[in-house]
Amino acid sequence: MDTPWASRSERYRSIASLWEVKSESGVTIHPLKAAVQAADNLGCDVREARHLLIEAQRHYSADDLDRLLVTSALVNHQLNSAIRPLQSQEPASWDAYRAALASPVQRDSRTIEPETYADRVKGAWLGKCIGTALGD
Known part of the structure; x- marks a missing residue:
């Protein structure tokens, strides 16, 4: 079966980067945590997403990257559901x-x-x- 990934290890690195990324300057970035915090800053209800972050951390620590991928998708689903759409009456100019x-x-x-x-x-x-x- 053909995959877009060059190797299994490349696929796992890509999945792991959903949880943690090291910048060239050495700063550790947690994209999922940042996304949940951003939604929280917008006033969204992120309680379920925060609960899922605990699971994501557990999967990342256990090197269970397939489950991390699923949990990341669930976090994103929760965030997409929590963010209210822009209202047409909100000013755009x-x-x-x-x-x-x-x-x-x-x-x-x-x-x-x-x-x-x-x-x-x-x-x-x-x-x-x-x-x-x-x-x-």
Whole structure:
């Protein structure tokens, strides 16, 4: 049977990397843990996924990579089920965001000009969007 893997050991290295990866700088990364934490940061219910992480750790430690693959798929399924889809009414542009605000910014004589303030908020908003897109 032909497989896309060059060897069995390559397949197992690929499966093991679902749990743990060593970067060139020596930093250990745990992709499944990071995915669960990211979903938790979004406010998703990740209790079942966290329980599955314990199983994944056990399978990785026991070098049972076939079961690690299955458990990884279950974690991903739990996360996909927990993450709510984007709502169509969520703003996708600066103008839509401004329109969604409860009220316009009121001028306060002790603060900066409204145009300067709006430019700064827009810059911060765009910076956050770019940072998020780059993995912030």
